[in-house]
Amino acid sequence: MTLAQATRGQRIEVVAIPDPAVRAQAIRFGISAGERVECAEKLPAGPVIIAKGRQEIAVGRRLAESIEVRPA
Amino acid sequence: MHCHNCLSHINIPAGAKKIVLVGNPNVGKSVFFNAFTGMYVDVSNFPGTTVDISHGRYGGDVILDTPGIYGISSFNDEERVARDVVLAADLVVNVVDAVHLERDLFLTLQLVDTGLPVIVALNMMDEAKTRGIAVDADLLEHLLGVPVVPTVAVKGQGLDDLKARLPEARPGIVPPELQKELREMMRTVAASPEALLVLEGDEEVAGRHGLSAGGRREDFYQERRRRVNDIVGHVVREVTDGAGFAARLGRWMLRPLTGVPIFALILYAMYYIIGVLVAQDIVGFTEETLMQGLYEPAVRGFVGRFASEESVIGTILVGEFGLLTMTVTYILGLLLPLVVGFYLVLSVMEDSGYLPRLATLVDRLMNAIGLNGRAVIPMILGFGCVTMATITTRILGSQRERTIATAVLGLAIPCSAQLGVIAGMLAGLGPEYIAIYTGVIVLILGLVGKVLHSVLPGESTDLLIDLPPLRLPRGENVLKKTVTKSYAFLREAAPLFMLGALLITVLQVTGLLEVIQDGLAPLTNGLLKLPRETATVFIMGMIRRDFGAAGLEDMALGPAETLVSLTVITLFVPCIAALIVILKERGLKEGALIWLGSWLAAFAVGGIVAHILI
Numbered sequence: 001m002t003l004a005q006a007t008r009g010q011r012i013e014v015v016a017i018p019d020p021a022v023r024a025q026a027i028r029f030g031i032s033a034g035e036r037v038e039c040a041e042k043l044p045a046g047p048v049i050i051a052k053g054r055q056e057i058a059v060g061r062r063l064a065e066s067i068e069v070r071p072a
Numbered sequence: 073m074h075c076h077n078c079l080s081h082i083n084i085p086a087g088a089k090k091i092v093l094v095g096n097p098n099v100g101k102s103v104f105f106n107a108f109t110g111m112y113v114d115v116s117n118f119p120g121t122t123v124d125i126s127h128g129r130y131g132g133d134v135i136l137d138t139p140g141i142y143g144i145s146s147f148n149d150e151e152r153v154a155r156d157v158v159l160a161a162d163l164v165v166n167v168v169d170a171v172h173l174e175r176d177l178f179l180t181l182q183l184v185d186t187g188l189p190v191i192v193a194l195n196m197m198d199e200a201k202t203r204g205i206a207v208d209a210d211l212l213e214h215l216l217g218v219p220v221v222p223t224v225a226v227k228g229q230g231l232d233d234l235k236a237r238l239p240e241a242r243p244g245i246v247p248p249e250l251q252k253e254l255r256e257m258m259r260t261v262a263a264s265p266e267a268l269l270v271l272e273g274d275e276e277v278a279g280r281h282g283l284s285a286g287g288r289r290e291d292f293y294q295e296r297r298r299r300v301n302d303i304v305g306h307v308v309r310e311v312t313d314g315a316g317f318a319a320r321l322g323r324w325m326l327r328p329l330t331g332v333p334i335f336a337l338i339l340y341a342m343y344y345i346i347g348v349l350v351a352q353d354i355v356g357f358t359e360e361t362l363m364q365g366l367y368e369p370a371v372r373g374f375v376g377r378f379a380s381e382e383s384v385i386g387t388i389l390v391g392e393f394g395l396l397t398m399t400v401t402y403i404l405g406l407l408l409p410l411v412v413g414f415y416l417v418l419s420v421m422e423d424s425g426y427l428p429r430l431a432t433l434v435d436r437l438m439n440a441i442g443l444n445g446r447a448v449i450p451m452i453l454g455f456g457c458v459t460m461a462t463i464t465t466r467i468l469g470s471q472r473e474r475t476i477a478t479a480v481l482g483l484a485i486p487c488s489a490q491l492g493v494i495a496g497m498l499a500g501l502g503p504e505y506i507a508i509y510t511g512v513i514v515l516i517l518g519l520v521g522k523v524l525h526s527v528l529p530g531e532s533t534d535l536l537i538d539l540p541p542l543r544l545p546r547g548e549n550v551l552k553k554t555v556t557k558s559y560a561f562l563r564e565a566a567p568l569f570m571l572g573a574l575l576i577t578v579l580q581v582t583g584l585l586e587v588i589q590d591g592l593a594p595l596t597n598g599l600l601k602l603p604r605e606t607a608t609v610f611i612m613g614m615i616r617r618d619f620g621a622a623g624l625e626d627m628a629l630g631p632a633e634t635l636v637s638l639t640v641i642t643l644f645v646p647c648i649a650a651l652i653v654i655l656k657e658r659g660l661k662e663g664a665l666i667w668l669g670s671w672l673a674a675f676a677v678g679g680i681v682a683h684i685l686i
Contacts, residue, residue, distance in 0.1 A: 020290070021147070022536060027293040028142045029538055030174045030300070041326055046436035047445070047535055049326065054203075055175050058326075058432040060444055060535035 001071075003048055004064040006039035013037075013072035022063065029057050036072045079160045082114075082127055082136070089133040091238075092157050094183060095167035096176050097140030098423065098540050100195050102126075102549055103225040104167055105137045108235070123153040124556050136161075142538070143179055145269070145289075146276050149466065155274070158186070159265050163241050165234075167193045170200035170207050170222075171541065173308055177300045180216065184244035185296070187254070187264035190218040191241035193234050198224045203316070206309040215303050217245035226546060247299070250292075318542040325429040326539075335430060342417050346456070350413035351492055359405035368397045388577050399573040403566050407457060410488050412558045414456035418449070419553040423545035428537045435535045441521025442476050442528070443468070444535040450477050454485035458646040459568065460561050461485070462653045469533030475666075476524045476532075478658055482650065483670045484517035486642045490613075494638055497624065501631045508681075512639055516677060565649060568656075572648030576614070585611065599679040600636055601686045603627065613641050614648050632685040636678050643674035 006012050014035045017023040026032060030052055040051035048064040050057050059067070084090060091108075095101040109128025126137040138157050139150035146152050158164065164183050168176035183190050194209050213220040219240045223230030246254070257267040261281050269277040273289035324330040372381065372390045379386040390397045421427045431445030438447050447468060454461035458481050465477045486494055498506045525532075579585040592607035600606070609624055624637050646654075655663035 022534070024145075024289055024293055025142070025147065025536055027290070027297045028175075028178045029536075030178070030297065032294060032297055041323060043326065043432065043436065044328060046328075047432050049432070049539065053174055054171060054205075054541070056322075056539040058428065058435070058445075058535055058537050058539055060435055060439070062439070063534035063536060 001069060002065050003039070003050070003059065003067040003069050004061060006042075006048065006069060008039060008042050010039045011036065011072045012039060012069040015068040015070055017067050019063075019066065026057075030055050031057060079136075079157065082125070082134075084134050085132075087132065088129075089162040090136060090160055091130065091133055091163045091165060092136045092138060092161035093165050093167065094138050094144075094154060094158060094179065095140060096142055096169065096172070096179060097538075098425065098543070099140070099167045099169040099172075099176065100225045101137065101140065101167045102552060103546070104165065104193060104195075104231070104234075105135060106548070107225070107228070107231045108135045123149050124560055125153065125157060126556070141179065142175070143182055145272065145274050152276065155269070155277075158183070158188070159263070159269075159277075161188055161265075163238070164188050164190045165193060165238075165241075166190055167195050167225075170194050170196050171203055171205060173207065174300065174304050175538065177303060178296060181296050181299055181303075182268075184216060184218060185246055185250060186268050187243050187246065189241040190216075190244055191234070191238060192216065192218060192220045193225070193230070194220050194222045195225050197222045197230075198227070204311040206311050208307045208309075212303070212307045215245070215306065218242060247295075250295075322425070322429065322539065322542045325426065325542075326432055328433065331429070331433045335433065338421070338426070345417060346410065346413040346488065347492070350409050351488060354409045354413075355406055358409055359401060363401035363405035368401060371396050371400075384581055387581055388574065391577060391580075393573045393576050393580070395570055395573055395577075399570055403562065403569055406489060407565075407569075408558070408562065410456055411460060411561055412554060414453055414460070414488075415554045415557045415561075416550065418452065419550045419557070420545050423543070423550055423553070425540045425542045428539050431535065431537060432539070440525075441480065441518065442525030442532045443473050443521070444533060446535065446537070447473065447477050450481060451485065454481045454487065455491065456488050457565075457650075458482065458485060458487045459565050459650040459653050462650060462657055463561065463564060465657065470530065472528050472530045473532050475528060475658060475662060476521055478654055479524055479666050479669065480517055480521050482646050482654055482666055483520055483643055483673060484513055486513075487646065487650075489647075490642070493625070494642065497634060497638060501634060505631060505635050509635060509638060512677065512681060513642055516643060516673065520673065565653070568649040568652045571652060575648060595675060599675060599682070600640065601682045602629070602633055602637060606637055609637070610641065610644060613644055614651070630686075632682075635685065636682045639681055640674045640678035643670060643677055646670075 003012070014031060014033050014037065016033055017026055023032070031037060031050065035052065037050045037052045039048060040056060041049035045061060047058045047060050050059060093101050093105055105126060105128070108130045114127055123139055128135050136157050138154040141151050141154045144151060144155040144158055146155070166180050166183050168180055180192060194207065194212070197207070200207055209220045209222045219237050221230055221234045221237055223234060225231065253271055254264060254267050257271055258264060260283065261267040261270055266277055266281070270281065270283055271286065271288070272292050273285040273287060275285040278285040325334050375386065375390045375396065381387070381390055387394070389395055392398065421430070427449070431448050434448050435445030438445055449467060450461040450464040453464050461481050462478055465474045468474050468477055498509055576585070579588070589607045589611055592610065593604045596602045596607045596610070597604055605627060624634065629637065651667060654666055658666065
């Protein structure tokens with residue numbers, strides 16, 4: 001499944017982030033393949049907010065559709 | 073940017089150590105900077121960027137501040153500047169947010185890996201405590217191999233300790249495998265920090281050494297991330313779950329149902345502060361009383377002693393659009409208060425952590441015109457001054473987005489100078505006209521954005537931003553940011569306004585202005601069904617957008633005619649300074665296209681509205 005398909009409150013594990021630039025930036029924010037995060041919020045047709053500990057990151061919907069995740 | 077000797081424009085005395093402050097955005101870095109340097113601070117702009125670096129003296133040494141960043145590399149201007157300052161550093165003071173170690177320690181480890189002497193200020197220890205987070209500073213010091221000093225900078229706690237331990241700053245623990253690779257690389261690249269960046273695939277630094285960047289950035293980042301997680305696992309203990317009111321408010325700002333009303337409220341506050349307090353009360357005083365009342369007569373009198381006001385030189389200096397009269401009044405009396413007002417509001421929004429949430433909230437809307445949520449910043453600034461906003465489009469992630477944002481700003485966003493006059497005239501026409509005007513402008517904005525989005529090649533970047541915790545902004549910080557940004561803007565824009573005024577005066581003196589006005593007349597008369605004289609108003613609008621709008625007030629126009637004129641004036645090219653900035657930022661060809669496009673759009677839309685209404 002993709003990050004865009006995660007539901008609010010769901011715990012997920014990041015499987016793959018295809019875009020290299022995004023991947024590098026995401027690692028700095030603490031989110032990389034294998035990381036367990038929570039889908040903290042989903043704006044209608046808009047960004048998905050993922051949380052890891054106290055760290056929250058907003059991910060645009062199109063980008064979220066390209067990020068592969070699985071339920072954790 | 074490609075300056076090897078990047079600090080050459082900053083005056084550093086011989087023998088002084090360069091102490092560089094580095095940290096993630098909003099970790100309270102500037103409080104440290106002020107604590108070290110006191111009052112005597114210099115701000116200098118990095119060539120080719122909007123990034124300013126503050127620097128000041130600390131004893132015999134120099135302290136340099138850097139922009140808030142998540143890592144040093146070449147992802148954006150801020151990072152490039154921070155990277156180059158760090159590469160020149162003798163000692164790094166790394167400020168980290170104790171509440172956000174998972175994020176902040178990534179930069180810390182990168183700094184440690186450079187092999188530079190580092191000292192860490194573990195800031196916001198009080199907030200960590202109230203949020204139920206216990207951080208073991210001694211253990212962190214042990215694991216990093218560099219001194220770690222707990223601080224609460226805003227309350228002045230730990231600052232003396234930090235100063236006292238500054239000499240203890242030392243290179244930290246670098247993993248053996250990385251050490252080995254660094255040693256390899258240092259055969260070609262002598263300095264360890266540069267060797268690290270080349271290894272990490274920083275193309276610019278590699279290029280400076282005639283090397284090509286390896287593709288292993290990610291391996292290094294992954295490994296570093298693993299170390300960060302490991303360290304955080306050891307030093308951080310969550311005592312209680314301290315998600316309080318701020319966290320809940322943060323969520324409300326994101327959800328459209330609550331986020332939109334909150335945004336509306338903030339917009340209203342903004343309107344009140346800028347539209348009423350600044351634009352009317354303060355500008356009334358600075359523009360009319362100070363500049364036009366006192367300054368202009370004085371300068372006219374002075375110049376009058378050497379040249380008559382009717383002479384060519386007199387016209388250029390103190391004539392209708394005089395360099396010393398109108399331009400100075402415009403820049404200092406009108407623009408300065410407005411720009412300060414906008415940057416003040418923006419700094420509060422930025423420091424409180426609201427701005428990234430707003431960017432998230434509007435992301436979906438911005439996507440429709442090929443932008444992402446971050447473009448909300450230039451859009452908001454556009455309502456202050458389109459020139460200022462156009463410069464700010466540099467923060468956008470791709471050339472494509474910068475083109476779209478610049479075009480939309482130039483076309484459909486009325487700047488504050490104009491907005492006041494437009495609002496006043498529309499109010500006199502009644503609600504149905506206000507609705508038509510707003511509808512037309514919003515429609516055009518969406519349409520143009522949409523068209524550019526589908527026509528322009530390439531892809532826009534997606535939103536990916538950190539949502540920092542909501543915090544009460546600190547006055548001192550906000551003021552400093554406001555002053556720095558306003559100054560940077562004026563320094564960049566003032567010559568452009570001068571150049572614009574000069575151009576117009578030349579047109580006027582040579583009689584070309586009248587030729588243009590006559591040339592436009594058939595267009596205004598035939599297409600827009602407006603009196604011939606409105607052509608003059610449109611041309612005036614190029615010099616100062618509010619002049620254009622204000623000129624309409626003196627003409628006896630019916631409601632429909634007023635509406636058409638206002639629509640054209642809004643869509644019409646922005647003022648001449650904005651035009652120059654557009655050309656400067658987007659290049660001659662693209663800038664000229666945007667300019668011609670907005671003329672075309674202004675007259676086409678005006679014509680359509682005219683033929684429907686009049």
